[in-house]
Amino acid sequence: MNEGVGWIIFKAGRELDQKVRAALLLGLVEYINGPEAPTSGDELTFFITREVMREFAPRLLLVNFWDMDIAHWGSYSLYLQAITKTDRLCGMLWDEVQSNPNYRGKTTVLMLPELGRDGDVNAANGFLNHRSGDPSCRNVWLLALGAGVPKGETERIVQHVDVAATAAELLAFQCKSTGRPLKELSL
Numbered sequence: 001m002n003e004g005v006g007w008i009i010f011k012a013g014r015e016l017d018q019k020v021r022a023a024l025l026l027g028l029v030e031y032i033n034g035p036e037a038p039t040s041g042d043e044l045t046f047f048i049t050r051e052v053m054r055e056f057a058p059r060l061l062l063v064n065f066w067d068m069d070i071a072h073w074g075s076y077s078l079y080l081q082a083i084t085k086t087d088r089l090c091g092m093l094w095d096e097v098q099s100n101p102n103y104r105g106k107t108t109v110l111m112l113p114e115l116g117r118d119g120d121v122n123a124a125n126g127f128l129n130h131r132s133g134d135p136s137c138r139n140v141w142l143l144a145l146g147a148g149v150p151k152g153e154t155e156r157i158v159q160h161v162d163v164a165a166t167a168a169e170l171l172a173f174q175c176k177s178t179g180r181p182l183k184e185l186s187l
Contacts, residue, residue, distance in 0.1 A: 027051035
């Protein structure tokens, strides 16, 4: 499976390319033995992502931190801990971008949650779920950092399809999407 970036993930079937395997293994070893004292799957995701960035420097990388989905367990304190951890990992990911010459000064990072949470605590279990379809499930924040991102804030409705259209424009490829690129990012 050629990913179009000069390296192959799978040679045949489920046989990993040796270079990819070595990068993933190094990320796993750092996760287990590193000084950061990892405690979650999201931290493993960070270590693997960092190794892939260092070894392959892909032009596009999607990182999915999912520990916040612990909200489904119903523990608000665990949900807040997961949010805090994700915030820390996003900061560490940005630090990696800034320290890597392949990315520093020419990379735009878009961070946003996958989805919002139910808004009506009494009718839809509040923070536990994201299935009511009310606006709070679709209203999320977006943090944009890096090349082409002016300082400041903007308050406007941004949909997930807009983020896809923005990424396509940043990478200069066609995207069949109903989304509108975020012109605030100086594209």
